[in-house]
Amino acid sequence: MSQNIKVVMAKLGLDIHWRGAVALTRLLRDQGMEVVYLGNQFPESIVRAAIQEGADVVGLSTLGGNHLTLGPRVVELLKKEGMEEVLVLMGGVIPPEDIPKLKEAGIAEVFGPESRIEDITAFIREKVA
Amino acid sequence: MDYSKLFDSKTLEKLKSVREKWEKETLKDKAGEETYYTESGIPIDILYTPEQLADLDYMSEIGFPGQPPFVRGVYPNMYRGRLFTLRQLSGFGGPEDCNERIKFLLDKGATGINIVFDLPTIRGYDSDDRRAEGNVGICGVAIDSLADMESLFDEIPLDELTSSVVTHLPSTTVVLLAMYTVMAEKRKIPLEKLGGTTQNDFLMETTIGSAPEIIPPDKSFKLQCDAIEYAAKNLPRWNPVSYNGYNLREAGTTAVQEVAIALANCIATTEELVKRGNNVDDFARRMSFFWDLCNDFFEEIAKCRASRLVYQEIMRERFKAQNTKSQLMRFHVQTAGNTLTAVEPLNNIARSAVQGLAAILGGCQSLHVDSYDEAYSAPTEEAALVSLRTQQILQVETNVVNTVDPLAGSYYVESLTREMARKIRDYIKTIEDRGGLIKAAESGWLHREISDFAYHQQKQVENGERKIVGVNYFVSEKKQESKIDVFRYPETEASQKDKLAKLKMERNRENHEKSLAVLREKCSSEENIMPYVKDAVEAYATLGEIQEVFREEFGLWQFPLV
Numbered sequence: 001m002s003q004n005i006k007v008v009m010a011k012l013g014l015d016i017h018w019r020g021a022v023a024l025t026r027l028l029r030d031q032g033m034e035v036v037y038l039g040n041q042f043p044e045s046i047v048r049a050a051i052q053e054g055a056d057v058v059g060l061s062t063l064g065g066n067h068l069t070l071g072p073r074v075v076e077l078l079k080k081e082g083m084e085e086v087l088v089l090m091g092g093v094i095p096p097e098d099i100p101k102l103k104e105a106g107i108a109e110v111f112g113p114e115s116r117i118e119d120i121t122a123f124i125r126e127k128v129a
Numbered sequence: 130m131d132y133s134k135l136f137d138s139k140t141l142e143k144l145k146s147v148r149e150k151w152e153k154e155t156l157k158d159k160a161g162e163e164t165y166y167t168e169s170g171i172p173i174d175i176l177y178t179p180e181q182l183a184d185l186d187y188m189s190e191i192g193f194p195g196q197p198p199f200v201r202g203v204y205p206n207m208y209r210g211r212l213f214t215l216r217q218l219s220g221f222g223g224p225e226d227c228n229e230r231i232k233f234l235l236d237k238g239a240t241g242i243n244i245v246f247d248l249p250t251i252r253g254y255d256s257d258d259r260r261a262e263g264n265v266g267i268c269g270v271a272i273d274s275l276a277d278m279e280s281l282f283d284e285i286p287l288d289e290l291t292s293s294v295v296t297h298l299p300s301t302t303v304v305l306l307a308m309y310t311v312m313a314e315k316r317k318i319p320l321e322k323l324g325g326t327t328q329n330d331f332l333m334e335t336t337i338g339s340a341p342e343i344i345p346p347d348k349s350f351k352l353q354c355d356a357i358e359y360a361a362k363n364l365p366r367w368n369p370v371s372y373n374g375y376n377l378r379e380a381g382t383t384a385v386q387e388v389a390i391a392l393a394n395c396i397a398t399t400e401e402l403v404k405r406g407n408n409v410d411d412f413a414r415r416m417s418f419f420w421d422l423c424n425d426f427f428e429e430i431a432k433c434r435a436s437r438l439v440y441q442e443i444m445r446e447r448f449k450a451q452n453t454k455s456q457l458m459r460f461h462v463q464t465a466g467n468t469l470t471a472v473e474p475l476n477n478i479a480r481s482a483v484q485g486l487a488a489i490l491g492g493c494q495s496l497h498v499d500s501y502d503e504a505y506s507a508p509t510e511e512a513a514l515v516s517l518r519t520q521q522i523l524q525v526e527t528n529v530v531n532t533v534d535p536l537a538g539s540y541y542v543e544s545l546t547r548e549m550a551r552k553i554r555d556y557i558k559t560i561e562d563r564g565g566l567i568k569a570a571e572s573g574w575l576h577r578e579i580s581d582f583a584y585h586q587q588k589q590v591e592n593g594e595r596k597i598v599g600v601n602y603f604v605s606e607k608k609q610e611s612k613i614d615v616f617r618y619p620e621t622e623a624s625q626k627d628k629l630a631k632l633k634m635e636r637n638r639e640n641h642e643k644s645l646a647v648l649r650e651k652c653s654s655e656e657n658i659m660p661y662v663k664d665a666v667e668a669y670a671t672l673g674e675i676q677e678v679f680r681e682e683f684g685l686w687q688f689p690l691v
Contacts, residue, residue, distance in 0.1 A: 014248040014264050016338030019380050019467075022580045022691050023587040039690050040341045042260065064248050065506070065618070069263025095505050095615040113471045113504050114600045117591050 005128050008055040010038040010046045012071065015064030020091060020113075024059065027117045033124070043070055047077040050086060056128045058086055063093040072105035079106075087127050091115065135187055136179045144179060168425040169383035171548050177540030185543065190438075194533045196453070197445065199437040200546065201534040202492040203457040208530035212240075213488075214495035215520050216293055216461065220245030220269035221507050222619040224281035227270035231285060233510065237517055242285070242292040242325075243497060245269040246305075251297045252340050253304075253676030256625030260341070266621025268507055273629055274671045278308040279315075287313050291324035293371075293461065293495070298334040299352035300344055302327045302369075304675050306356055307663040310364065326368040326417055326461070329356050332394060335686065336570050336579070337376045344679055345686040346570040352658060352679075354401045359659035361402075361412035368417040370398065371461060378421035379467050381583030384428055385549060388436045389556035390575070391418055392443065393566040396557070399448055409448045413455035422484040422491070423465040429484070430536055431545035433491025436460070438546070439553050462488035463497040471504035473599040474613050482519050489529055490536055496520060502613050509616045573689030580691055629671065636669040644668040645678060652682035 009025050011018055018039075025037040036053050038046065050058050058078070060071055071090055078086050090102060091111040099110045108127060111120055136144075156175070165173040174181070185191075192198055195205030204210055217239055219230040231242055247269040249261035255273045256265045265271050272278055282292075294309060296302040306327050313323050330337075331349035353370065360369035372391035382390065395416060402412055418436065422429045440458035444450040464484035469477040478501050485498045498516040500508035508516070524530055536542040560569050569575040589595035596602040644665040651661045665675055 011339055013262075014252050014254070014260065014340060016248065016251070016340060017380075018339045018580075019583045023381075023583045025691055026580075026584045027587060027591070037691050039688055040339050042341065064264060065267030066248075066263035093504060093506070097615065114597075117587075 005033045005057065005124060006053060006055050007033050007035040007057040007059055007124075008038060008046065008050045008053050009035055009059040009061070010049075011040040012046075012060045012062040013040065013042055013064070013066050015040070015062045015066065015092070017063040017092075018061075020063075021059070021061035024061070024091065024117070024120070028121070028124075031117070031121045033121075043073040043077055046074055047081060047083075050078065050083065051081060055086055057124055058088045060088065060090045061092050062090070065093075067092070067094050068098055068101060071102055071107055075106035087124065089120075089124075134183075135185055136183060141180060141183050148176075148178060148180065167428040167545070168423065169385045169428065169549070169552065171428070171545065171552070177544055179540065181540055181544040185547070190547070191537060191543070197456055198441040199457045200434050201537055203437065203459055203494070205533075207492060207533040208489070208524075209533075212524055212530060213493050214241040214291070215239045215517060215524075216241040216243040216495040216497055217513060217517050217520075218243045218245045218295070218463075218497055219513075220247070220295075221616070222266040223271055223621045223624055224277045225283075226266070226619050226621070228281055228283050228285075230510075230513075231281075234513065234517065235285075235290075237514060238521060239517060240290075241495060242290055243295065244281070244292065245295045246297075246301075247271045250305075250672060251301060251338075252342075253298070253301050253672055253679070255629060255671050255673030256622060257629045258673055262622070265625055267618050271621055271625050272305065272308070272672060273625060274632055274669055275308050275311055275666050276628070276632060276669070277625075278305070278312050282312065287316065288318045288322040291326070291366075293326045294328075296327045296329060297338065299329050299331050299349050299356060300334060300676060300679050301672065302329040302356050303352050303658055303662045304666065304672050306360070306367075306369070307659065307666040311663055311667050320363055321365055323364055324366040326371050327356065328373055328419070329353050329370045330373040330394065332390070332566075332570060332575075333373055333376060335688070336575050337373070337380050339688050342680060343686050343688050344683040346567050348679075348683040350397070350401070350567055354398055354405070355657045355659055357398065357412055357416070358402060358405065358407060358657055361407065361415065365415075368415050368459075371417045371419045373419045375419045375421040375463055377579065378423070378465070381579045381581075381586065383582070384423070384425070384432045385552040385556055386578070386582075387421060388432060388439070388549075389553045390560065390566070392436070392439060392553065393557050393560045393569075395440070396443060396447070396561075397566045399444075403448070409444070409450045410452040410455050413444055413448070413450055414452060414457075417494075418458055418460035420460050420462050420488075420491075420493075421465050421467075422462050422487050424468050424480065424484065426483060426487050427536075427542055427545055428549070429487040430491045431542055431549045433460070433462075433488070433493065434534075434542075434546045435549035435553060437492070438550050439557075459494045461495045461497070462491070462493040464488070464499045466499050466503050469499060469501070469503045470597060470600055473605070474501045474504065476599055477501035477503065478515060478519065481516065482523070485519055485523055486527070486529065489523055490534075492534060502615065505613070506616045507618070509614050511614070512616075576689040632669055632671070640668040641665075641670055645670055645674060648675065649678050649682060652678065 500512035
């Protein structure tokens with residue numbers, strides 16, 4: 001089951017809107033995952049935390065328009081640390097046409113504002129299993 | 130017998146017996162199976178009659194518009210005198226780009242300016258700061274220095290139009306307000322003529338918005354009070370604070386908490402300014418508020434009316450304000466971004482129009498109607514125009530603006546107004562029992578209240594208890610792709626960086642260094658910081674440089690996590 005799935009969740013960079021990230025942190029905990037919420041961090045600190053926590057999943061939340069710059073950087077840094085198996089997910093306000101670019105850059109999936117927790121959970125379980 | 134009651138006891142007794150008969154014989158068991166509640170949890174009866182208002186005293190509890198207790202509105206003639214200001218937000222790109230959007234909206238009939246800044250500006254980083262990367266000119270306009278502020282307001286008559294400058298944090302408010310006033314001084318516009326609003330809310334710095342680096346709540350609060358005190362003495366037409374219920378609600382509160390927390394901030398601020406030796410009547414008339422109008426139509430209207438009532442009580446009873454202008458609450462409304470969906474985005478036009486109507490029926494002073502593409506990006510020109518047109522349709526086609534407070538006397542709306550007022554007072558007391566708002570922010574209690582709400586509300590969406598059309602209710606079988614255009618931001622980072630490099634070369638180094646050194650020294654004093662920030666701005670110190678002084682002198686605070 002999912003007891004061992006470990007998620008590191010962060011607000012990306014300067015984005016101030018924490019509602020979704022905090023709600024999702026608690027909802028994923030309800031699903032039995034271990035979720036460490038970092039608050040606002042830049043890619044370097046997010047990756048450092050992912051290493052320290054031995055994360056299976058990194059969740060990045062942004063409604064601030066920095067998804068294309070800072071999102072791919074998290075993937076790059078993880079790769080550099082030999083942690084390319086970590087699943088990187090994004091959520092927030094992200095224009096649909098940017099989603100293919102993010103996926104190309106190695107973001108596994110983008111969950112927009114109306115995503116359901118069961119879909120997010122199912123996706124994580126399938127990929128991390 | 131009290132003659133100011135609306136209904137005498139004999140009439141009420143008769144009414145009660147008729148109502149009971151009606152329930153038994155006409156309504157029977159058709160009142161519905163479930164119990165219905167408003168968004169903030171007030172039970173809703175199937176029918177409201179004079180019974181629910183049996184003890185209502187019209188003269189003291191409702192009264193007349195333009196008079197205490199201001200439930201019916203802050204001006205006697207309301208929109209017949211002056212329509213609410215059409216204040217649509219502008220903010221993206223560099224100041225030159227945003228200046229064009231401002232002019233576009235004014236050209237199409239907007240009557241006020243409303244500026245939103247990009248995240249680096251909001252959080253006090255220059256465009257060339259590493260931490261600003263990827264965010265310059267996104268979701269708002271980038272402002273680094275006085276020169277940028279001058280480009281933003283190029284050819285805009287500062288003495289004729291009012292500008293809402295959505296500064297969010299006190300620590301950036303003091304800088305941006307200083308830039309605005311120095312700009313006016315350079316244009317030889319008397320400061321008495323400068324009309325506008327800065328948001329300036331320490332909860333935006335420490336509770337509502339999170340960030341990697343945050344100065345402590347008590348310091349942020351001190352700066353908030355400094356800006357208000359400075360404006361009270363120098364800018365008689367400026368609203369130096371807009372107590373921000375809106376973003377509290379967006380982050381996760383009920384309508385009751387939204388108003389109560391903003392009022393608790395107002396109480397703390399008034400106490401502090403009085404403690405500094407100011408007279409309440411010298412600054413209170415320029416304090417303003419900012420509400421978020423969501424979908425529970427009648428509750429939102431009742432909220433607006435109740436907020437005016439409770440504010441009036443606080444200013445009159447607690448702070449002994451003598452001037453009635455100190456007792457009237459003026460507020461701006463923005464329709465609720467959190468109610469807008471990415472699915473079927475055009476549905477958002479309907480949501481926003483209903484919320485905008487509630488704002489008018491609630492007696493707002495200015496209004497921003499959100500655009501349908503909110504869940505994707507900042508609005509395109511087309512979407513911004515639909516919002517402006519929505520306001521104009523409400524103003525000129527619906528005839529709702531031509532009588533004052535038309536829902537007064539509705540048994541339901543009056544009952545809700547009273548109940549909202551009662552709950553707002555109770556929640557203010559809860560905050561004060563915890564040692565006041567600054568303590569509530571410092572301890573993380575307030576953050577927890579908000580995050581609990583956000584979590585529970587999301588659970589209700591997940592389990593379908595909270596219905597959202599197109600999302601979990603009436604979901605289209607075929608997933609509709611969004612057919613709307615999404616706004617693309619103009620390239621801004623490089624041009625802002627170039628301008629900064631040039632500015633740093635050209636400014637007078639000695640003045641610049643000296644002004645920042647004096648500012649640094651004053652950070653540890655009790656003195657009002659504003660004059661020293663103005664000196665620094667005038668010497669072309671950048672927003673980020675001034676903010677760095679604050680961060681170093683005030684220290685950083687750990688934002689509560691979950």
